[in-house]
Structures are given as structure tokens and as C-alpha cells.
Amino acid sequence: MTQSGIRDGSGDTEEHGLLVPVFDDDGAPFFAYAARGELRVQTCAGCAEPRFPPRPCCPHCQSFESEWIRTSGRGRIWSYVVPHPPLLPAYAAQAPYNVILVELVDAPRIRLVGNLVAAADAALDSVDPARIRINAPVRAVFHQAADGVVVVRWVLERP
Amino acid sequence: MGATLKDATAIAGIGQTPFAKRLPESEKALACRAILAALDDAGIAPSEVDAFASYTMEETDEVEVAKAIGAGDVTFFSKVGYGGGGSCATVAHLAAAIATGQASVGVAWRSRKRGSGPRPWTNTRAQLPTPAQWTRPYGLLRPADEIGLLARRYMHEYGATRDHFFNVALACRNRANQNPAAMMYERPLTREMYMTARWISEPLCLFDNCLETDGALACVIVSAERARDCRRPPVYIHSVAQGLPAQHHGMVNYWNDDPLTGPAWTAARQLWKTADFGAQDVDVAQIYDAFTPLIPLSLEGYGFCTRGEGAAFTEGGALEIGGRLPLNTGGGGLSEAYVHGFNLITEGVRQLRGTSTAQVPDAATCLVTAGEGVPTSALLLRS
Numbered sequence: 152m153t154q155s156g157i158r159d160g161s162g163d164t165e166e167h168g169l170l171v172p173v174f175d176d177d178g179a180p181f182f183a184y185a186a187r188g189e190l191r192v193q194t195c196a197g198c199a200e201p202r203f204p205p206r207p208c209c210p211h212c213q214s215f216e217s218e219w220i221r222t223s224g225r226g227r228i229w230s231y232v233v234p235h236p237p238l239l240p241a242y243a244a245q246a247p248y249n250v251i252l253v254e255l256v257d258a259p260r261i262r263l264v265g266n267l268v269a270a271a272d273a274a275l276d277s278v279d280p281a282r283i284r285i286n287a288p289v290r291a292v293f294h295q296a297a298d299g300v301v302v303v304r305w306v307l308e309r310p
Numbered sequence: 311m312g313a314t315l316k317d318a319t320a321i322a323g324i325g326q327t328p329f330a331k332r333l334p335e336s337e338k339a340l341a342c343r344a345i346l347a348a349l350d351d352a353g354i355a356p357s358e359v360d361a362f363a364s365y366t367m368e369e370t371d372e373v374e375v376a377k378a379i380g381a382g383d384v385t386f387f388s389k390v391g392y393g394g395g396g397s398c399a400t401v402a403h404l405a406a407a408i409a410t411g412q413a414s415v416g417v418a419w420r421s422r423k424r425g426s427g428p429r430p431w432t433n434t435r436a437q438l439p440t441p442a443q444w445t446r447p448y449g450l451l452r453p454a455d456e457i458g459l460l461a462r463r464y465m466h467e468y469g470a471t472r473d474h475f476f477n478v479a480l481a482c483r484n485r486a487n488q489n490p491a492a493m494m495y496e497r498p499l500t501r502e503m504y505m506t507a508r509w510i511s512e513p514l515c516l517f518d519n520c521l522e523t524d525g526a527l528a529c530v531i532v533s534a535e536r537a538r539d540c541r542r543p544p545v546y547i548h549s550v551a552q553g554l555p556a557q558h559h560g561m562v563n564y565w566n567d568d569p570l571t572g573p574a575w576t577a578a579r580q581l582w583k584t585a586d587f588g589a590q591d592v593d594v595a596q597i598y599d600a601f602t603p604l605i606p607l608s609l610e611g612y613g614f615c616t617r618g619e620g621a622a623f624t625e626g627g628a629l630e631i632g633g634r635l636p637l638n639t640g641g642g643g644l645s646e647a648y649v650h651g652f653n654l655i656t657e658g659v660r661q662l663r664g665t666s667t668a669q670v671p672d673a674a675t676c677l678v679t680a681g682e683g684v685p686t687s688a689l690l691l692r693s
Binding site for chain 1: 429432434439440441442443444445446447448449450451452454455458459460462463466508509510511512513514557559562564565566567
């Protein structure tokens with residue numbers, strides 16, 4: 152279903168039934184770099200403004216040229232929620248879990264939705280929600296969600 | 311400055327079905343009942359209808375509705391996107407069409423079986439890459455989760471508390487307790503019930519979320535001149551606006567400089583620019599309330615208070631009858647019915663006719679808004 156034909160993806164799930172990203176042409180490089188353990192952000196080759204989510208041209212200077220700049224993978228929690236059921240079954244099984252929004256230290260207006268976990272492959276509920284604080288420093292880790300698909304997750308800098 | 315929409319058209323009829331968790335009839339049948347009731351209220355024959363407007367996620371299209379109710383030749387039809395953000399835009403589009411001579415009798419409607427039908431977020435097969443690739447795999451699945459992230463940040467930045475969200479839930483529930491058509495008519499809410507309710511997505515509990523409803527509503531829009539000859543007192547469409555802010559991302563508006571400045575701010579600028587009065591002159595407000603935090607955000611966006619003061623605005627009974635700004639006087643999406651906000655439009659009409667079940671004395675001006683947090687729309691109505 153994607154324009155690039157990389158993944159059909161409709162209803163794709165992880166081994167445990169979590170949804171796997173269905174990415175489009177613009178998002179594909181993000182996941183390709185994540186698979187190499189790199190957190191990169193699409194950045195205009197003309198005016199050097201980073202942008203997220205990825206898109207074909209720069210909203211500042213309209214250039215269609217972009218490059219993917221590697222970041223340090225460090226961020227701060229901008230906000231978070233703790234979802235409870237009703238949820239999709241695989242998520243309900245791990246609820247209550249956390250979803251955090253991380254602002255990147257290297258690019259403050261770039262914010263990524265993810266999970267705060269005890270380790271890259273740990274469960275979504277592996278960190279006690281009572282320990283989550285806005286502005287807490289976090290670091291990107293990389294979790295293989297499915298064959299060829301790696302998602303970015305987050306661990307506390309000071310666990 | 312060319313033609314103006316100001317008071318050029320009016321809402322001449324409103325209609326609705328019952329609201330319930332489950333209604334036996336189809337979405338199409340409910341739509342037809344609401345539309346025919348609205349036309350009867352206006353005293354206008356279905357064969358005179360020549361314009362339609364609806365919004366997504368509407369499953370019943372104008373071809374089906376027009377042929378079922380016996381409409382005439384239709385010369386204007388539009389469908390607005392973005393779910394609850396489109397409610398007021400249906401009226402805005404018809405007002406523009408009628409004011410510019412493209413049609414003469416317009417019907418806007420909403421029919422939905424969100425009470426007995428599937429919850430949209432449970433659909434994993436229709437998962438679109440953007441923005442879902444950046445959010446859903448992490449368990450940010452439901453609108454409550456998406457708005458919850460903004461709500462938590464709002465609490466952090468401005469000291470908003472759960473008591474402020476409770477003030478919103480309580481005002482809507484109190485009005486529903488006065489409205490026999492409301493799903494929560496006989497179900498009072500207490501602070502203890504709110505504070506001990508189950509979580510949906512912390513910081514949002516059950517009572518921060520709107521209802522799930524089967525039902526349909528409609529309204530009829532004609533020229534101001536024609537409206538004066540109809541059965542009911544005309545409710546004039548004074549000002550209209552849609553709002554899609556620069557660098558806005560929909561429900562997951564996390565990727566611009568200031569995610570807490572949503573579409574309300576954009577719609578408000580346009581709305582007030584073309585109005586003869588301002589926020590301080592609004593007698594009663596019907597503000598889209600899919601989730602309680604949307605109310606303080608919208609109070610700021612539409613200019614009832616300044617940035618960061620929306621939560622404090624709700625204190626001291628401000629949203630109750632007799633308060634600074636009586637809110638959602640039929641009970642709103644939180645306690646009357648959640649039909650993507652269309653019941654806010656019909657309640658605005660009732661207030662200005664003087665026929666609400668929670669009537670604000672001498673109400674002459676009403677703000678109605680569509681979904682905040684998505685590309686939105688708004689109306690200023692006056693009697």
C-alpha cells in the first residue's frame with residue numbers, strides 16, 4: 152500500500168501483536184537509519200532547517216533537496232500519558248504502559264513519540280509510571296519490531 | 311471588501327433523533343429522520359432543498375439522502391474533512407453558497423452510530439502511514455491518548471489540575487441533568503465519582519471523555535429574508551470561520567513551535583475579524599468537548615481569556631448557568647450526546663430562540679465551535 156512498495160503493512164504486527172510502523176516514501180529513510188542504530192532527522196539541504204515528520208519539500212525555503220543528519224539520540228521528556236484499557240489486545244496485555252513525547256536535545260522542535268523502557272527489548276510497562284517526569288533526560292535505544300523494521304525507544308539517562 | 315456573509319443567512323430549522331448507546335435504525339434512516347424533522351421545524355418542503363453539506367466520517371452521502379427525502383435538483387453540495395472539526399464548516403459552506411446565489415435551501419446534517427458501531431481506533435487495517443507511523447506502534451492508539459499528551463503538558467506549563475477538568479465535566483453534566491433528551495439526563499456527577507473514576511489515558515479519566523452515541527441531527531439554512539417568513543424566529547449566521555494553522559498536524563500536533571496553540575486560535579482570528587462583537591459579548595458558548603481539556607484550550611483560543619488562563623477561567627462556577635460563560639447548555643458531547651459536535655449547533659439555535667432546557671436569560675449571541683485539535687471551524691450566531 153505504500154508508494155514505495157516497501158511494505159504492505161496493513162495490519163502488520165510484532166510477534167506479540169504490537170503494531171509495526173507502516174511507513175511511506177518520506178518516512179522510509181528514518182526507519183532505514185534506525186535499523187543501523189542511528190537516529191537521524193531529515194534536514195533541508197538548502198537552509199539547514201530540520202523538519203519532522205519528513206515531507207517532500209522544506210516549508211521554510213521550498214527546497215526539495217534534503218539530507219538526513221545524525222543526532223546524538225539524546226532528548227528530554229516533553230509530555231507523557233499512561234494508557235489503560237480498552238486498547239488493542241496486545242497493548243491491553245501490557246497496560247498500563249507509558250507513551251512519551253521526547254524533544255531532541257540537538258533539534259528542540261523535533262519531538263518523537265515513543266516508549267520509555269528499562270532496556271531496548273523490554274516490555275512497554277517495564278518502567279514504573281511513577282518514575283516518569285517531564286523534562287527527564289532520555290537516550291534513544293533501538294528495538295527490532297519485525298523483520299527489517301526497527302523502532303526507536305527511550306531509556307532514562309539516570310535510571 | 312466584497313460581499314459579506316454577516317447575517318445574510320439564518321438557521322431556520324433544526325431536527326434530531328433520540329440519542330442512545332444503540333439505536334436499531336441504520337445511519338441512513340437516522341439521517342433522513344433528522345433532516346425531515348429539521349425541514350418540518352422550518353416549515354419548508356423537502357422538494358425545495360437544493361444544497362447539502364456534511365462532514366467526515368459520514369457514511370451516508372448526499373445522493374442517498376437527497377433521493378430518500380425527496381429533495382429537488384441539488385446545485386451545491388460539500389463535505390468537510392477532519393471529523394468533528396467539520397461540524398460548523400457545514401453551516402459555513404451552506405451560508406456561503408446561499409449568500410452567493412448558488413442555492414436557496416441548504417441542509418447540514420450528521421448521522422453516526424458511534425454508540426453501537428466500532429471504535430475507529432480499533433481498525434488496524436486502515437492504518438495510514440502519516441502520521442500513524444510515528445505514533446500508533448508505540449501504543450498512542452486512541453484520540454484520548456493523543457489529546458492526553460497535550461493535556462499533560464498543559465497541566466505542567468500552566469498549573470492546570472484535574473479539578474479544572476472536573477469543572478468542565480460537571481458543567482456539562484449539570485446541563486444534561488436538565489435536558490430530557492440527554493443520555494446523562496438522570497445521571498448526576500459528583501467530584502468523588504470523578505476523582506475515583508477509572509483511567510482511560512492518564513491524566514484523563516472516564517469522565518474526561520465524551521459519550522459514545524447513536525443519533526443524528528440536522529439544520530436548515532436559508533437566506534435571512536426567507537428565514538423571517540419561516541415558522542421559527544431566525545437565528546442569524548453572523549460570522550463563520552475554518553482554521554488550519556500553519557504547520558498543524560491534526561490530533562497529534564506535536565511538531566511545531568507551540569503545540570498548545572491549536573486551530574482555535576486560527577479560526578478565532580477570522581471569526582472575530584468579520585464580527586460586530588467580541589468574546590466579551592458572547593452570552594452563551596457551545597464549545598466542542600470530546601475531551602475536557604479542549605475547553606480551557608478553546609477558551610484561550612477564542613479569546614475569553616489569555617494564554618494559560620483557560621483552566622483558571624473554569625473556577626467559581628464560571629461555566630454554569632449564571633456564570634461568566636454558560637457552556638454546552640444541552641450537556642455537550644460529554645453528557646448529552648457525542649455526534650461529532652452537531653448537537654452544539656442545534657443547542658446554540660435553541661438558546662437564541664429562547665427554548666433551551668437550560669435557558670440563559672435573554673441570550674442574544676452564541677459561539678459554537680467544532681473540534682479543537684484538528685482542522686476546525688466555528689460559528690457566531692445571533693438572534
